Amino acid sequence: MAQIVNGFINDLSAVRDNIKLRVRVLRTWMQPLFSNPKILNLELIVMDEQASHTGTRVQVQIRQKLVDRFKHHLEEGKTVMIQHYSLGEIQPKFRVIKKGLRISFLSNTTVEKCLDFSGSKYGFDFRNFDTITNVTLEEDGQFDVIGQVVACDEMDCYDKNGKTGKKKPLTLLDAEGKELRCTLWGAFAQQFSDFLTECPDHTRIIAVLYLGMMKFWNGKVGVQNGYNATKLFLFNGKESITAPEFKDVDDFRLRLLTAQTEEKEEHTASRISTASTYSTKDDFVNNHPLRKIVDLLDVKQGDPSVIVGTICAVNEEDGWWYLGCGKCKKKVVKASEVVDLDAETPQKSAGGPTEWFCTKCDAVCASLKSVYRLQIRVQDSTGTCSLSLFNDEVQAYVGRSAYQLSDKYGKSDSTFVPPEITSIIRSKYAFKVFMDKFNATKLLPVFNVKSMSADPQIIASLQADTTPAKPDNEGSSASVPVITPFELESQTDDNSSPTNAEKTPGSNKRSADEEADGSMSSNGKKIAVEIKQEKDE
Incomplete structure (x- = not known):
């Protein structure tokens, strides 16, 4: 022996x-x-x-x-x-x-x-980004990755093999300036989202993916948490990391400090913060004509206009979010409910009972995305109009993704609108709006919002240019009348939230679906979609 x-x-x-x-x-x-x-x-x-x-x-x-x-x-x-x-x-x-x-x-x-073990607590073995991004075939085994978080998408849901959960795509940067795609799933996505809320400075967040794994998406390689063993460590890189077990992390932090400039930090913060389509002062004040609400119907279809008004109501009947395709944002329907009316033979189900179908992509969705779509009423001195706010605009002022709010309030009554959204009522904004081809045919038109701003300087500049001298006998009122929730026919077709490319004059098509027939009850009210979440152990 x-x-x-x-x-x-x-x-x-x-x-x-x-x-x-x-x-x-x-x-x-x-x-x-x-x-x-x-x-x-x-x-x-x-x-x-x-x-x-x-x-x-x-x-x-x-x-x-x-x-x-x-x-x-x-x-x-x-x-x-x-x-x-x-x-x-x-x-x-x-x-x-x-x-x-x-x-x-x-x-x-x-x-x-073993009472005299001399090794470290975690034994970090950080892999160079080049050894990951240069591979052509997916490798087995898990490894450690460290990087500065320089961008992240909003947390959203995914649907794969009938299972739903949370997803958070990130972009990591190493000390040599190379970027790597990283996707966090489930509890790791929630952990990162919670850290963003707690961390006051997003300019130098450092992430350590301990025992992560390699994954190809759409022909591009990245990393993600594994099914087992993975740990996620997050640090505010503005502060020294003094714990001895994280000495390697602090060494990385110091290398970042010497390699980056203040300008890069500001760019990083903007890529991590909630996406916003707020425009510059010049865009509102000089680039587009300022109009009163009463004049909007006379504007050529697709031409942008700027208005200033107070939000006086949120349309509760049309809902405030929908479940969209992760690829194109179009509203999805249950795959089992898809019927081909032109088929000569009985059609087989397009998918299982837990699968979702996108009519724009004409396929079962590989991933899902919770998307804001909100209709509001805005009033100025000449009248009132309906505006449609899409995902970026709503998320910019709410400060949370549609997935986060739907996860919190998804089981509420279909006419319930979260207070995080209704808090915008009585607020004054400058809006850049346009009328698309579909809404132009409606009896009660709805204008699409390309961008909006609550910047006091922008609003003051716009009002200073248009406020006429008031006759001595003209009455005035310092308050905006309260308008109760209203019931209107949905003013959107099977369309989508306008993307940056599509939010241009003359565009008649939006890329995400707002109102699919499957989302409406018989009385016209929106039915909240309940997404079951798996609990991460």
Whole structure:
């Protein structure tokens, strides 16, 4: 029998399993057996003391019948000595780390406390962005990534294989100025969103994706959290990181400080902050004609106009959000309800009961997006009109995505509008508006908003240019009359929220669907769509 010797993970091989290892437990989770999900094995990632940044981690498996015997010795962060184990080959699709060997515990495996372990707490092994972005085939195994968050999309929902959850796309930047796409799912998406709320400065957020994985999307490579083992660490890079276990992170922070300028910081903050279509003062004051509401119907279709008015009501009957295609934002319908009226033979269902169909893409949606669409009433001294606000405009003043509000209020009555939205009532704004082809045919027209601003200087400049001298006998009122919620026919067709390219004079088509027939009840009220969320353990 071979003698037990002290060694490192890099010394392990199919013929060398007589090594006594000193390791720290990095991650643990229960893993269902692929062939029998009722059987749960305990999986671990452990790390040794070796200074090398290659091969110092290994995956460990403890079969279900041995779990109770060992689990209290193997909590995350503990350091132990293990011996008398077996080494097996782990198939690539089951690997959490790249190493092809896996330690399996036996009935005679021994685990002892290691009180003098000299290795680090996490053993970060940050991978260079070039080694990720230059690959042509997706690699197995999980690894560590560090970067500054220089951009992020709003948190949204996804729908894949009948499962829904949260999604947060980010862009990471390394110290050499290279960018990497990163997508957070589920609890990790929520963790990042919560951090944004708590962190006062978004100009230098540092993210560490610990044991993340590689993924290709639309032919481009990026990283995401894995199904198991991944941890997400987030830091405000404006502050020193003093914890000794995060020394590598602070070193990265210091490299960023020397490489970046103040101008880059401001650009980063704008890419991370809520997207806004607010225009500049020049765009409102000089680039487009200022008109009164009573004159809007005389304007040529597609030509933008600027108005100043007070929001006096929100149309509750038309709802405030819808579920759209993740690709084009058009409102989706249940795939099982799609019917081809031109088909000569009975049509098979386009998808399962949990799948959604986009009539614009003519396909089952790979992802879903919660989209704001809101109709408001605005009043000036000459009259009142209806305006449609789309996703960017609403999100800019609400400060939260449609997904976040629908997740919070989705089960409310269909006519309920969240207070985060109704708080805009009685506020004065400058609006840049236009009439599209569809709305021009309506008895009660609705104008689309291209951009809006509550900037007091912009509003003052506009009002100064148009306020006439008031006759001595003219009455005045300092208050705006209260207008109660109204009931109007929906003023949108099967269209979409105008994109930047489509929000131009002469454009007659919008890219996201606002009012699909499937979203309306028999009495014309919008039916709130309930999205079930999976709980992340």
